[in-house]
Amino acid sequence: MRVRELTGLRPWIFPLCLLLGSLFFGAVAAYKAPNLFSGPVIVAMLAVSVSRATPLVYGSLSGIFCERSGVTQIAIEGMMLTAAFFAFAVQVATHNIFIALGGAMLAGALMGAFHAVLSITFQVNQIISGTVVNILSIGLTGYLNRQLFLFDQAIDVTVFPQLPVPVLADLPWLGRILFSHQPLTYVALLLPLMAHVWLFHTTWGLRTRAVGEHPLAADTAGINVYSIRYLNVIVGGALAGLGGAYFTLESIPTFQPLMTNGRGFIALAAMIFGKWTPLGAWGGALLFGVAEALPVTLQIQGVTVNYFLVGLLPYVLTIIVLAGAVGRASPPAAIGLPYDRR
Amino acid sequence: MIDASAHPLLQLRGITKRFPGVIANDNVSLDLFSGEILALLGENGAGKTTLMNILYGLYMADEGEAVLKGVPVRIHNPRQAIDLGIAMVHQHFMLIPTLTVAENIILGDERTRGPLLDIQGAEQEISELARQYGLQIDPHARLQDLQSGGDWPGLRARGSAF
Ligand SMILES: Nc1ncnc2c1ncn2[C@@H]1O[C@H](COP(=O)(O)OP(=O)(O)OP(=O)(O)O)[C@@H](O)[C@H]1O
Ligand SMILES: [Mg+2]
Numbered sequence A: 001m002r003v004r005e006l007t008g009l010r011p012w013i014f015p016l017c018l019l020l021g022s023l024f025f026g027a028v029a030a031y032k033a034p035n036l037f038s039g040p041v042i043v044a045m046l047a048v049s050v051s052r053a054t055p056l057v058y059g060s061l062s063g064i065f066c067e068r069s070g071v072t073q074i075a076i077e078g079m080m081l082t083a084a085f086f087a088f089a090v091q092v093a094t095h096n097i098f099i100a101l102g103g104a105m106l107a108g109a110l111m112g113a114f115h116a117v118l119s120i121t122f123q124v125n126q127i128i129s130g131t132v133v134n135i136l137s138i139g140l141t142g143y144l145n146r147q148l149f150l151f152d153q154a155i156d157v158t159v160f161p162q163l164p165v166p167v168l169a170d171l172p173w174l175g176r177i178l179f180s181h182q183p184l185t186y187v188a189l190l191l192p193l194m195a196h197v198w199l200f201h202t203t204w205g206l207r208t209r210a211v212g213e214h215p216l217a218a219d220t221a222g223i224n225v226y227s228i229r230y231l232n233v234i235v236g237g238a239l240a241g242l243g244g245a246y247f248t249l250e251s252i253p254t255f256q257p258l259m260t261n262g263r264g265f266i267a268l269a270a271m272i273f274g275k276w277t278p279l280g281a282w283g284g285a286l287l288f289g290v291a292e293a294l295p296v297t298l299q300i301q302g303v304t305v306n307y308f309l310v311g312l313l314p315y316v317l318t319i320i321v322l323a324g325a326v327g328r329a330s331p332p333a334a335i336g337l338p339y340d341r342r
Numbered sequence B: 001m002i003d004a005s006a007h008p009l010l011q012l013r014g015i016t017k018r019f020p021g022v023i024a025n026d027n028v029s030l031d032l033f034s035g036e037i038l039a040l041l042g043e044n045g046a047g048k049t050t051l052m053n054i055l056y057g058l059y060m061a062d063e064g065e066a067v068l069k070g071v072p073v074r075i076h077n078p079r080q081a082i083d084l085g086i087a088m089v090h091q092h093f094m095l096i097p098t099l100t101v102a103e104n105i106i107l108g109d110e111r112t113r114g115p116l117l118d119i120q121g122a123e124q125e126i127s128e129l130a131r132q133y134g135l136q137i138d139p140h141a142r143l144q145d146l147q148s149g150g151d152w153p154g155l156r157a158r159g160s161a162f
Helices: A003-007 A013-032 A039-068 A076-094 A097-121 A126-149 A174-178 A183-201 A203-213 A215-220 A225-251 A263-273 A278-300 A307-311 A313-322 B048-055 B078-083 B101-106 B119-132 B153-161
Strands: B010-019 B022-032 B063-068 B071-073
Touching (some): A039 A076, A039 A097, A039 A174, A039 A203, A039 A263, A039 A278, A076 A097, A076 A126, A076 A263, A203 A215, A203 A225, A215 A225, A225 A263, A263 A278, A278 A313, A307 A313, B022 B063
Antiparallel strands (some): B010 B022, B010 B063, B063 B071
């Protein structure tokens, strides 16, 4: 459904409304808390945005890997949640944060493999397969968390330390915004560029696009549609796993049920916002990151707005994006269609 | 020059392929000799495309076999067919609208420079070939932006050009 066809409005009306809304909101906030728009506060907010965007970057790249090969990926949320749990559990077991990170990627990859088997081999409807993963992850992590950790809270685990980049961290403004973060956030700043090169400038990337667009044509050119799809969905799972690791290895050193809190779906919106391109998705992730950082900043600044309402901002933004308001999204043509030849 | 005493380059023996409700190929056999150009004639729905798809590995025959240079071969997918030296120009476009001309042509047989695709090299070569044959092709254009009919037919040469 296209908003323009539904309402007769031009698509840019919506970002414009959003902009005007934020300006109005900003004016009220500026009146209530005059130092809100001082340099340091904005720098702090953008730094938080970059950090909050991290799981969204991994999640949206997970979506790109899967969907560009023609497999619908609505299971980012479930893969992240599973990985967040296993990152925590593995760290409790091994006291090694790097092994924990590996555990998160492995958990994500396994969930990806499960989604791949269901949707590629058994040709289950891919929305249903993704929903199975999402529901399974809630049950699995909730159950294991209750069984293993509920009565055992004094667990000695930690998160990755802040690692300011020498020299660059001392730059005015940028140093704080880009160069004073934890490792997963740094990787998330580089990964979209690497994914861009992968998708548009490597053999694997070209084949991915071909398979997601017209699998029969790719097949006749001698490309194994199934192996590309399997590979991409499993790698996509591992990427979602890195996004999940953010929650328990970078954000807070403990697992809470449902702690991904819809970030997988927001990541999906970021991917759609970016029209299935890594750099576009990156922009989307940063936009949503700002939307998440805003309420935090307001709270720190002691602005008395309804925190609950402002906290809804990322979700409202998601709805607007998913309603197709921001430009025409054109998904890969073969998305959601199982490939089958006799 | 067909040497009748020589072994056929390719034999199809007793190929049968059934689709639900139709027998598309019913015990089809043919011999193809080196240097021979063989035309397969038949009305619409006779099963010509089905037979070629079986030879190219897109379909699996229910019965029968292909013998290439005296060796029975079972072709499971186009990759195998290509590796056996079998190329196919399809009745319907087997091109991807969102990719560029060059990307469509190199797909499946990509040339690389280090870890990256050598798109520039491919584009140069395609322009060169297009000039030789008097075709107007911009290798960098996306297929969906080309006018069908006008610029496309040259692309059908894909199988033979590379
Ligand atoms: N994938 C398929 N599933 C079911 N039936 C099929 C399939 N492919 C072909 N057929 C049927 O098999 C028969 C042979 O079809 P085929 O396409 O091989 O004929 P053809 O000789 O190439 O015809 P044309 O001259 O129209 O190209 C037809 O009855 C067709 O409907
Ligand atoms: Mg035909």
